[in-house]
Amino acid sequence: MAPYHHIMAHFPMGLLFVSFFIILARAFSDSERTRGFDRLLPVLLVAGLLGGVGTFLTGLLIWPSDAVVASPMGRNKVLFAIWAMAAWALVAALRIRGGEQVWQGSRRLPLLFFTLVAAFLLAVTGTLGGYLLGSPSDFSLGLKAAGWDVYHTFYAPTWALGVGVAAALVIAVLGVLGARQKS
Numbered sequence: 001m002a003p004y005h006h007i008m009a010h011f012p013m014g015l016l017f018v019s020f021f022i023i024l025a026r027a028f029s030d031s032e033r034t035r036g037f038d039r040l041l042p043v044l045l046v047a048g049l050l051g052g053v054g055t056f057l058t059g060l061l062i063w064p065s066d067a068v069v070a071s072p073m074g075r076n077k078v079l080f081a082i083w084a085m086a087a088w089a090l091v092a093a094l095r096i097r098g099g100e101q102v103w104q105g106s107r108r109l110p111l112l113f114f115t116l117v118a119a120f121l122l123a124v125t126g127t128l129g130g131y132l133l134g135s136p137s138d139f140s141l142g143l144k145a146a147g148w149d150v151y152h153t154f155y156a157p158t159w160a161l162g163v164g165v166a167a168a169l170v171i172a173v174l175g176v177l178g179a180r181q182k183s
């Protein structure tokens, strides 16, 4: 299954990183050219996500599940793959539901923020694949400098979960208040 995983990985990597550069360009420019690229985003994001699902499934079939669960690197890979796909799904939902209005004024900031997070998670997912293959890239040197050794399973401290839940509640309340103000 490994060769299929390698082939499939090109789709999310290529399509979602092209989306990343388009979002970056569109966030800082209102030119006709970046507007044109932006109109491609829904197709690129959906195709990238579908490719990501195929990559995820082929990834799970390379090693026996016992081996994946027993290895810190295997666990890291599955965790980051899930987070990366969830973050890109959010980016796709924001851009597709929000339409071209997401670029009006400061409305572009949430999309830019989540895109940076999603691109980082996808880059980590890919680089962990390099470790599983035995050809690690230097990308993880930056991760190590930031305090995470990829040979250990990434654990979020309990307080981080609390912060996550609190942030989710604040976002939900802001969303409801914003919707009420509109109507």
Ligand code: HEM
Residues within 6 Å of the ligand: 002, 003, 005, 006, 009, 012, 013, 052, 053, 055, 056, 057, 059, 060, 061, 062, 063, 068, 074, 077, 078, 081, 085, 125, 126, 127, 128, 129, 130, 131, 132, 133, 135
């Ligand atoms: C969307 C999700 C995923 C993406 C984008 C992704 C990406 C990649 C990439 C780019 C490589 C090759 C690295 C290189 O050539 O240097 C790779 C390898 C690998 N990935 Fe994934 N992956 C994903 C999900 C998974 C999952 C869920 C697993 C399950 C454990 C997995 C297991 C592996 C393994 C075992 C290898 C090494 C294959 C080999 O030895 O030839 N991947 N992955």
